[in-house]
Amino acid sequence: MTPTDPLAALGLPYPFELAFMQRALVAAVAVGVFAPLIGTYLVQKRLSLVGDGIGHVAFAGVGAAVAIGTAPIWTALAFAVAGALGLEWLRARRRTSGDVALAILFYAGIALGVVLLSLGDGLGGGVLAYLFGQPLTVRDDELVAIVGIGAAIAVTVLALRRPLLAVVTDEEWARAAGLPVDLLNGLVAIMTAGVVVAAMRIVGILLVAAMMVLPVASAQLLARSFRGALGLAAAIGVAAALAGLAAARLWGLAPGGTIVLIATAIFALATIGTRARQGLAHAEGEGP
Amino acid sequence: MGSAVSDARSSPAPARLLVEAHGLTFGYGREPILRDVDLRVHQGEFVALVGPNGSGKSTLLRLLLGRLRPWSGTVELFGRPPWALRERGALGYVPQRPTLTSEVPATVEEIVATGRIPVGRWWRRLGPADREAVRHALESVDLLELARRPINELSGGQQQRVFIARALAGEPQLLVLDEPVAGVDAASQQRFRDALVHAIAHHGTGVLLVSHELSAVAHDLDRIVVLKGTVQFDGPAARLASAGVSLGVHAEDLPQWLEGLR
Numbered sequence: 001m002t003p004t005d006p007l008a009a010l011g012l013p014y015p016f017e018l019a020f021m022q023r024a025l026v027a028a029v030a031v032g033v034f035a036p037l038i039g040t041y042l043v044q045k046r047l048s049l050v051g052d053g054i055g056h057v058a059f060a061g062v063g064a065a066v067a068i069g070t071a072p073i074w075t076a077l078a079f080a081v082a083g084a085l086g087l088e089w090l091r092a093r094r095r096t097s098g099d100v101a102l103a104i105l106f107y108a109g110i111a112l113g114v115v116l117l118s119l120g121d122g123l124g125g126g127v128l129a130y131l132f133g134q135p136l137t138v139r140d141d142e143l144v145a146i147v148g149i150g151a152a153i154a155v156t157v158l159a160l161r162r163p164l165l166a167v168v169t170d171e172e173w174a175r176a177a178g179l180p181v182d183l184l185n186g187l188v189a190i191m192t193a194g195v196v197v198a199a200m201r202i203v204g205i206l207l208v209a210a211m212m213v214l215p216v217a218s219a220q221l222l223a224r225s226f227r228g229a230l231g232l233a234a235a236i237g238v239a240a241a242l243a244g245l246a247a248a249r250l251w252g253l254a255p256g257g258t259i260v261l262i263a264t265a266i267f268a269l270a271t272i273g274t275r276a277r278q279g280l281a282h283a284e285g286e287g288p
Numbered sequence: 289m290g291s292a293v294s295d296a297r298s299s300p301a302p303a304r305l306l307v308e309a310h311g312l313t314f315g316y317g318r319e320p321i322l323r324d325v326d327l328r329v330h331q332g333e334f335v336a337l338v339g340p341n342g343s344g345k346s347t348l349l350r351l352l353l354g355r356l357r358p359w360s361g362t363v364e365l366f367g368r369p370p371w372a373l374r375e376r377g378a379l380g381y382v383p384q385r386p387t388l389t390s391e392v393p394a395t396v397e398e399i400v401a402t403g404r405i406p407v408g409r410w411w412r413r414l415g416p417a418d419r420e421a422v423r424h425a426l427e428s429v430d431l432l433e434l435a436r437r438p439i440n441e442l443s444g445g446q447q448q449r450v451f452i453a454r455a456l457a458g459e460p461q462l463l464v465l466d467e468p469v470a471g472v473d474a475a476s477q478q479r480f481r482d483a484l485v486h487a488i489a490h491h492g493t494g495v496l497l498v499s500h501e502l503s504a505v506a507h508d509l510d511r512i513v514v515l516k517g518t519v520q521f522d523g524p525a526a527r528l529a530s531a532g533v534s535l536g537v538h539a540e541d542l543p544q545w546l547e548g549l550r
Contacts, residue, residue, distance in 0.1 A: 044392045163410050165394060166402035172383050173454070176353050177406040178376030216392070224438055226394035 015249035024135035024202075027146050028245050028259065031199040031211055032237035034150040036219070037157045038191050039212030040230050043220065044168040045188075050087065051209030053102040054196045056109030057083030059205050061197075062130045063116030072130060073145050073197060080193035083109065088189040092182065133204030133256025135245065142201055149198040153191045157230075164188065165226055202241075203256040211237060214263040218270040236266055303330040304366075306462040306494040311361035312351055320359065322347055323518050331461065332492040334484070336502055336525075339515035345498050346384075348515065349466055352496075353381065365462065377407035380460030380493075382451050384467040393438035396450050400425055400435075403457030425457040429483045445469075445476030452483055463487060463495045470501065477504040484508070 011017075016025050042050055061079030065072035083105055090101040117127060129137065138146070157164065167174045167184045174181050192212075199208045215236040216229070223229035244259030307329040314322045322344040329335050339345050350356045351363055354370030365373055373379065380403075403425065404418040426432045429449040434442065439450055448468055455463055463484070469477050481504040487493040488508075497505065502512075512528050514521040521528050 040392055046391065160411060162398075162402055162414065163405055165398065166405055169394060169399065169402075170383065170385075173381060173451075175355070176379070176381040176383070177403075177458075178373065179405060179410055220392045223393050224395070225436070226392055226398050229392045 015246050020136050020138075021245070021249060023138050023140070023143050024245055024255065025242070027138045027143055028135050028202050028241035028255070029238050030147050030150040031195075031202045032215075032239070032241035033234045034153045034157075035195050035199050035208070035211035036215040036233035036237040037154055037230060038188065038195050039216045040219070040226075040233050041157075041164055041168050041188055042192065042212060043216045044165075048213045049102060049209065050084075051192060051196055051212045053087060053105040053109070054080050054084050054193050055200065055205040055208045056106045056113075058109070058193075058196050058200060059130070060109045060112035060116060062127060062200075062205075063113035063120070066120035066127065067116045069120070071141075073142060073201075076130075076200065077149075077193065077197045079109075080196050081190055084189035084193040085186060088185055092185060129204075130200050131205050132254065133200065133202050133207065135202045135255050136248075138201055146198045146201070149194045153194055156187070156191060160184070160187070161227070161230070203259055207256055207260045210260040210263060211240075214260065214267050215240065218263075218267045221270045221274045236263070240266060303332055304461075305330055306333075307352060307363075307365060307496060308367075309348075309352065309361065309363040312348070312358045312363060313360045314347060314351060314356060314358045316347075321517060322351075322358075322515075325361070325515070325519055326522075327352075327513060327519070329462065329494045329496050331494050332488055333510050334488055334495045334505070334508055335497070335511045335513060336505070336509050337496060337498045337513045337515060338500070338502065339520075343516045345515055346466065349464065349498060352464065353379075377458045378461045379406075380455030380458055380463045382448075382455050382463070382465040382468050384470070385451070393440060395436050396426070396431055396439055396442070396453075397422065397435040399439055399450055400453045400457050403454035407458050421459055422453075422457050425453040428456060428486050429453045430479050443476075445472040445480075448472055449476065449479060449483070452480065456483070456487060459491065460493060463493055465495070465497045465499070467499055468497070469499060469504070472501075474504075477501065481505045481508065 012022060012025075016022055039051070042048060058076040058080040061076030062072040064079065065075040068075075087101055087105055128134075163174075163179055163184055164187075166177070166179060167181050168188075171181055174184075195212060196205070196208050199211055203211055215233040218236050219229045219233035223232045240259050240263035244262045245255055247253060247262070248255035248258045305328060307327060309325060309327040312322055312325040312327075313320050321342075325344075325348060327337075327348070337345055337348070347356065351358055352365065352370060354363075354365075354373065357371075363370060366375060366378055368374070401414060401418070401422050404414055404421060407418075407421075423432070426435055429452055431446065431449055431453060434446065439447060442450065452465070452468065455465075469480055472480070484495055484497070484505065485508055488495060502509070506525060509525045511523060512521070512525045513519060514528065
């Protein structure tokens with residue numbers, strides 16, 4: 001920890017007392033907030049798997065960075081944005097069904113990534129950090145990029161909450177009402193690509209979509225409004241990130257996978273709790 | 289109904305023409321499914337569009353909303369082509385949809401508030417005037433008590449009233465409704481009717497209603513338009529009741545409520 005490290009002043013307790021853990025903490029909490037925010041709109045649009053497809057294209061961007069020897073985050077962002085807009089274009093024009101378009105993106109992305117990697121150093125340890133996530137080795141410049149992309153997404157999502165809600169719940173009405181539906185859908189696609197790239201160093205390309213979907217799946221069981229669902233999904237995302245990082249440090253587990261497993265456990269608890277509450281209400285309704 | 293409606297209409301100012309379609313012809317393939325269709329809706333007027341399945345009702349609505357361009361003929365909303373419409377808030381649209389399949393819970397109030405977006409710039413924040421319009425719209429469809437409830441917990445009839453409230457929230461001059469009461473119980477149809485009559489009487493809204501189920505509004509309609517590729521009839525409902533079959537409209541095509549008027 002350097003004396004100029006701003007996080008050092010916080011004097012956080014174990015397991016977050018070390019500088020690398022604090023950087024991981026900031027990055028993971030940022031992902032915990034912004035991935036579920038955009039995920040709420042994707043789930044409403046029934047595009048839960050779209051983050052996976054874009055993640056595979058981002059992998060091609062990582063391969064391109066290795067091949068030409070540059071920082072992966074920006075090439076991954078360029079590939080992911082292009083892939084996301086391409087997918088949205090296919091979806092909006094119904095040139096091909098949603099799952100076929102996603103499949104094309106999945107396989108073309110991975111295949112291109114593997115080929116590009118073979119031009120460089122191949123599947124080295126650096127690449128694994130993008131596939132499976134490794135928040136403990138996040139550098140300062142990466143941290144700035146993650147927090148910057150995340151803040152831009154959070155501000156956009158919150159400022160355009162109503163128009164985005166109108167478009168994802170009823171596209172036909174939104175068009176008749178004169179909303180710029182294509183622009184807003186394109187914006188969601190670009191923000192999704194941003195989330196994938198910002199989160200890939202934390203939870204990994206293979207698990208990035210989980211942070212967009214699992215907290216939202218829990219929130220939609222518990223929340224009673226769209227606004228509440230947005231807030232709750234972000235809160236669950238942050239809780240999973242915090243608990244996952246702490247557990248990873250305590251027991252020496254892979255942080256990305258641990259964060260996602262905790263998000264899964266929260267979903268299981270939310271499901272059981274909701275069922276129990278419904279059962280109770282049902283029993284009371286049938287009572288004497 | 290409507291002495292209030294009649295009063296609104298007897299005002300000296302000439303009623304503004306909200307919808308004016310003239311000589312519309314359109315088809316998806318080679319054969320036209322609409323031929324030479326004329327349609328007019330004035331301010332404060334309540335017009336029903338009826339016809340059998342495949343008669344071109346939905347296609348006509350898409351032409352009126354600017355989603356399709358006619359092969360020939362002209363269509364204007366508020367004096368402009370629909371695709372060049374600037375005053376989007378002036379058009380309230382209720383799409384055909386029996387139930388909303390909402391994945392993420394959104395409250396009745398949140399859905400109705402989206403109806404304020406076309407009023408002004410779409411990215412602006414909603415203010416006190418918007419909240420008042422939302423409250424008034426909820427009140428006029430008798431949903432104020434359910435404002436905080438997630439919409440996916442509501443019945444089909446209640447959801448349909450939410451979509452009508454969303455259209456009313458924009459304080460539209462013209463309401464276009466596509467089969468809004470399909471599969472909705474009689475009590476809900478009555479509330480739906482009251483909401484439309486309120487909008488016409490108090491706000492001078494013009495209403496174009498596409499529906500098979502007109503029994504709830506039969507006595508409130510100013511005009512009925514029977515469509516079957518071409519316009520078979522355009523006039524007061526009572527006249528259609530006496531002349532329906534002689535117009536070449538098959539008896540089964542006429543909505544059930546006509547039986548009651550005969």
